Amino acid sequence: MERRSFLLWAAASGLAAAGSVAGFQRWQEITPTVHYPGRDEGHFLRDRRALPPPSEVVETDIAIFGSGIGGLMAAWRLRKLGGQDALMIDGPQPYGNALGGAFGELEFPTGAHYLPLPSPESVHVRELLADLGIIQRDAMAEKPYYDERFILHAPEERLLYNGRWQDGFIPTDGVPRWELDEHARFFAEVHRLRQLRGTDGRRIFVFPTVMSSEDAEWQALDGYTLKQWLDRNGYRSPTLHWYLNYCCRDDYGTRYDKVSAWAGLHYYCSRWGQAANAGNGAWLTWPGGLQPLARAMGEASGIRRLAGTAVSIERKAGAVEALCFRFEGGQPRSYLVRARKAICAMPLMVAARVVRDMASYGFDPARHMPQYAPWMVANFLLKRFPDERPAQPLSWDNVVYQEPGLGFVVSTHQDIRVRPPEKTVFSAYTALSDRTPQQARRWLNSASPEELLALASVDLKTAYGANFALCVERVDITLRGHAMAAPLPGFRANAGLQALREAEGPILFAHADLSGFSVFEEAAWWGDRAARLAARPA
The missing domain is CATH 3.90.660 (Polyamine Oxidase; Chain A, domain 2)
Structure with a gap:
């Protein structure tokens, strides 16, 4: 407005x-204080401005570029695998979309602010939460026991509808009976889809998404939007349509008439983690959003960190060399990083400008960029x-x-x-x-x-x-x-993302963008995978 x-x-x-x-x-x-995280560095990269000569060379075995959830998970996994010599270049904003802020002692989120209880397939997330003490026992059981300080307590959510607050997000007060029946039909379908497996034996909708069924019948959902799926299945309720549109905007930043039906249904059908001391569908949260969790991941990893942003990353004689810079007093200062392996835990829109010869990995920004x-x-x-x-x-x-x-x-x-x-x-x-x-x-x-x-x-x-x-x-x-x-229609069949997911050379990729949408479980999965590959002996 x-x-x-x-x-x-x-x-x-x-x-x-x-x-x-x-x-x-x-x-x-x-007069509000306004922050544009990464804008100055991003424009510097876009405009390809000249840098002064590097003032130093930093040597390491494994370099991680980016300190969002993907990079932090990679650092944590490397520590668990034996504490390899590793270095993290933070990028323009430490913690990425998990960053928060504070007014004095009052913390607040500036990005993601919750984490659903991880389902049994999200072993990597459960292992992390157990290591950090957030899961206190039975991490791999159907219902682990969580630290109750971080389980969202009631009242959880409400909706202002027709001038009155009501419990829950889907409108019910004063809604006609036929619409309420459609609400019930939709959630019954969600319950059914959660249990289904494809012809390959896999669940249809799973975190991480690479474990989801590849059955063609269900992959076809990625060919059209969630709104089209609702229309095809006879859902006419305006309040149901509003609710599903809200959920797509909340999870993907995009309307339901733009989001892939596969992604829209995945939102509901993949999140069924349970806890011994909480109800089904509970969430984990902190006053500062996910920043306290990100901070704990960084501390548990024990990784060395440097402020800065990569300008170029390239393979050289079987190793990797990266030119990085940071602003000091408003002026850029550059340095070189040399490593045996590099993990690019940055958005693909950045990686496409930084990693030399992205086309050699099978990724064409003109065709494959989300x-x-x-x-x-x-x-x-x-x-x-x-x-x-x-x-x-x-x-x-x-x-x-x-x-x-x-x-x-x-x-x-x-x-x-x-x-x-x-x-x-x-x-x-x-x-x-x-x-x-x-x-x-x-x-x-x-x-x-x-x-x-x-x-x-x-x-x-x-x-x-x-x-x-x-x-x-x-x-x-x-x-x-x-x-x-x-995750627009067709994102599941994006050949460029698939190629980067399978990369196993000196330069590895680790970001939620590889999955086609931004959630903690996906970013953590790719960080975990990249760390395991990077830790392999030469």
């Missing part, structure tokens, strides 16, 4: 009331909790029945106390799925802080009115122009 639209909205909402006027005036006093969805995450430091409407209480995740916002998460939700803390942070997510990715990126680059704030606060104003601004002390906005790969 641009500034003019916000003014019209404010007028239509009756801001003439004294309290509303005060809230509106308070809002005009707030489309990337942009995101905006705004964190509002509140000096007090806003007044709530009656009915459903404030939950961890709070969603409004509209688009493009994805609602807001309460960062202090897991901080269980007798009474609420004095201050809190509301983290508002916006997928910008109401426009093309190119249009969204152009807007993010040109929008003023006030325009960004207006759009980021739409769901919060809808939920609390203009008086919400009276509660706000500070706002921190993070813009991710290429936040995640979007």
Whole structure:
């Protein structure tokens, strides 16, 4: 929502009331802090600007380029395999999409903020969580026992629908009987698909996705969109369509009429992890989103780390040489990294510009590059909790029945106390799925802080009115122009991704992009695989 639209909205909402006027005036006093992680380094790579000569050469056995979940998992696995001499080049942003921030002692996410309980097939995730103490016993059992501090507690989620909060995200209050019947039919189908196996004996939808069935009948779901699947199967309920569109925007940053039906169904049918001390479908979360988990992975790996971003990575005489740089005092400083093996744990849009001769790996950026969805995450430091409407209480995740916002998460939700803390942070997510990715990126680059704030606060104003601004002390906005790969129809048959997944030479690849969409389990899988290959003796 641009500034003019916000003014019209404010007028239509009756801001003439004294309290509303005060809230509106308070809002005009707030100037958010805006972060563009990786933008300067990305533009430097795009524009191919000249670097000064390298000031040093760093030698290592295995170099990991990128410190997101894929890189961190690779580092953790290398430690478990015997602690090979390894070095991590952080990239433009430590922890990638798992990064968080803090207002003093109050942590908040600036990217991913939860992890579903891993299913039995996600052995790599369970092993990691057990090593970090998050799974406390029976890691490979059907129902492991988890540290209860990290299991999401109630109330978990609510939806603002027709002016009232209701429990859960799929509308039910005042919804006609025929729509509720369609809801039930859809979830019965999800339950059925979770149990099915293809002719190859594999489950149809699994994390990691490489373990999913290759049965042609089910692979055909990747040939059309989730909306088309709903239409073909007679689902007409507007509330069901809204809900599934919301879930695609939340998980993939892209609408359900763009997302592959295979990916859309995978969202529901693959996540069935259980716990001995939690209900089915529970989640793990931290006040800082996934940053505390990423930080723990880095500490457990014990890996050496250097600030910097790779400009070029190339094979030389059976080894790998990488030119890297970092900004110091606004000026670039370069250095060389030489290694026996390199793990590229960076988005493919970056790797395509950095790794020399990507075509030799079978990856053609013009044909194989995934489309990337942009995101905006705004964190509002509140000096007090806003007044709530009656009915459903404030939950961890709070969603409004509209688009493009994805609602807001309460960062202090897991901080269980007798009474609420004095201050809190509301983290508002916006997928910008109401426009093309190119249009969204152009807007993010040109929008003023006030325009960004207006759009980021739409769901919060809808939920609390203009008086919400009276509660706000500070706002921190993070813009991710290429936040995640979007699984559009055909992504399962992407030959370039398949080629990079199978690479076994001096340069290995480890990023969720290899799977075609951005989730923790996939990034961790490719980091684990790359580490095992890199650790093999020459």
